[in-house]
Amino acid sequence: MTARERKRDPHRCGACGTQFDVTYFDDRKGSRDVGSGLVEVPCPSCGRPRSVALPIGAEKTMIVEVDEAEADEGGGG
Secondary structure (H helix, E strand, O other): OOOOOOEEEEEEOOOOOOEEEEEEOOOOOOOHHHOEEEEEEEOOOOOOEEEEEEEOOHHHHOEEEEOHHHHHHOOOO
16 A cells, blocks of 8 residues: 555646645545545735545545745745
8 A cells, every 4th residue: 555645736827916825635545537526715914715526535635825935935035
């Protein structure tokens, strides 16, 4: 058995421009035809909701975090 690995999907908030990652475990077994569903996730900076497609069941393990690379840059360009 292999260790579970979190999948990472990058996103950007349309309201404040913050880049953030949605990470989750994809625990689907066998066929990938089970599909996905839309989940509302809040921007970690301003809280504005955004619809994100995740595999069915992945919303139970979802974590939303500011993209560390952008946070390190400080947005000063």
